[in-house]
Amino acid sequence: MTIEERVPLAPLTTFGVGGEARFFAAAKTVDEVQEALVFASARKIPVFILGGGSNILVSDEGFEGLVLSVRLSDITTEEAGDRTHVSVGAGVVWDDFVQWSIAHRFAGLECLSGVPGTVGGAVIGNLGAYGAQTSDTLVRVESIDTHHTESGIRVFEKEACDFSYHDSIFGKTSGRYAVVRAIFALSTDPTSQLSYRDNRFDLTRLTHTLGHAPSQQEIREAILDMREEKGSIIMPGRRSYKCAGSFFHMPFVSPEQYAQVVARARALDAVREEQLQPWAWEQPDGSYKLAPGFLLEYTEFKKGYTRGSVGISPKHTLVIINLAGATACDIANLARDMQRAVSDLFGITLEREVEYVGCVERSNQ
Ligand SMILES: Cc1cc2nc3c(=O)[nH]c(=O)nc-3n(C[C@H](O)[C@H](O)[C@H](O)COP(=O)(O)OP(=O)(O)OC[C@H]3O[C@@H](n4cnc5c(N)ncnc54)[C@H](O)[C@@H]3O)c2cc1C
Missing domain, CATH: 3.30.465.10 (Uridine Diphospho-n-acetylenolpyruvylglucosamine Reductase; domain 3)
Structure with missing residues (x-):
């Protein structure tokens, strides 16, 4: 198996952004997976295992280790x-x-x-x-x-x-x-x-x-x-966006936090709160699952929001899109600002669903 060097990762992700892999291996068999791991272990370099690149954001500086693409296809x-x-x-x-x-x-x-x-x-x-x-x-x-x-x-x-x-x-x-x-x-x-x-x-x-x-x-x-x-597809012949699906998980909150969110949302805009129902679902353990899109509707980060080369899907508030030529930094900065806006308004932390690969956060301060 060939271990390649300096392989661009952007084309291997659905966001289409990010730098190069220092080393890259496409393993088609179990033996090749093991061979690639032995290579990385001998050099004491980190390994990132790549699938379809549809739930990750690769740093603009790339990944200073081995990217192992598992390609077993039987x-x-x-x-x-x-x-x-x-x-x-x-x-x-x-x-x-x-x-x-x-x-x-x-x-x-x-x-x-x-x-x-x-x-x-x-x-x-x-x-x-x-x-x-x-x-x-x-x-x-x-x-x-x-x-x-x-x-x-x-x-x-x-x-x-x-x-x-x-x-x-x-x-x-x-x-x-x-x-x-x-x-x-x-x-x-x-x-x-x-x-x-x-x-x-x-x-x-x-x-x-x-x-x-x-x-x-x-x-x-x-x-x-x-x-x-819902703008949640990447498929030839269908309207697609360069994205990684929902950027944030749905938050689970206590009944007390839920009551606070209801009160805050109604104080801000009661009509909107009613129009957007249902936006919370009680769980068997008494907690509530919230729709993050509902929380974002009270901030500037609504569907169709744009900021230079990045934006929010016109179809889905949780989907950050690469409009054209975005960097990982642009995307991470928008995600961070969305998190801050929701936290400031509702005291709720939106956890990222998309995984950062390489030092995305370093340039995201
Ligand atoms: C338009 C769009 C819509 C989406 N809709 C949904 C949806 O409805 N539901 C949903 O759940 N998700 C959705 N997603 C997110 C994403 O498609 C899924 O999470 C998908 O399963 C990620 O698979 P991947 O192969 O692309 O993984 P990657 O993005 O390549 O990697 C994700 C994680 O899995 C690890 N990984 C990948 N392959 C392996 C392996 N063989 N061994 C060990 N670790 C591995 C990586 O290291 C990384 O930690 C959507 C994404 C997009 C772009």
């Missing part, structure tokens, strides 16, 4: 009772896997159509959308422990993956495990695919709209249409 199947176990290389493009599953009449992934990135990235962040998440159908993950490269494949059964909202053991120990393969249990029984509803999208009405029970392909098309309407 899909194999094995019967397992009433399900089929599908083993998927971590480098397979997630949406290609979704399309593969539909073409093979497997159910369960349609609602996750159109999300950019790889299968590896989907496991790390427990990719979720429209009522479904990666962990729903995943049974096992095969990985290489970057601290013990020589140990071979380390298997994590689903229970050991510690999946939660947009997170997993692999996200919590970021960089420790290179995911090489994920095994899913898929069935051809298409039940319970149409239960998702939010204030803009009601999948439960699809049967009524179409006049018949939707096929998996029709569910996929409905999801892709909705994603395009």
